Amino acid sequence: MKKLSLITFVFFNLTIYSQVQITGTIIDGVTNETLIGANVIIKSTNQGTATDFNGKYKIIYNKLPVIFKISYLGYKDLEIKIDSK
Numbered sequence: 001m002k003k004l005s006l007i008t009f010v011f012f013n014l015t016i017y018s019q020v021q022i023t024g025t026i027i028d029g030v031t032n033e034t035l036i037g038a039n040v041i042i043k044s045t046n047q048g049t050a051t052d053f054n055g056k057y058k059i060i061y062n063k064l065p066v067i068f069k070i071s072y073l074g075y076k077d078l079e080i081k082i083d084s085k
Contacts, residue, residue: 043067
């Protein structure tokens with residue numbers, strides 16, 4: 001199986017609703033190419049998104065920490081925890 005890597009840039013937007021915007025880029029761990037259409041889902045919820053043409057995603061969620069499950073056809077699934085640090 002191919003290795004899936006994740007580069008996550010966490011930006012905290014303090015809004016009235018206390019929501020957090022999490023953005024990042026999904027790349028292939030061997031070739032460093034971005035993965036178009038990779039699934040980024042918040043574990044234990046049905047909330048998620050897919051990466052765009054540049055491998056980028058954005059999710060707005062109401063609390064941290066959060067665990068992302070990243071999947072892509074032909075690659076091993078990856079789980080990553082995002083917290084406030």
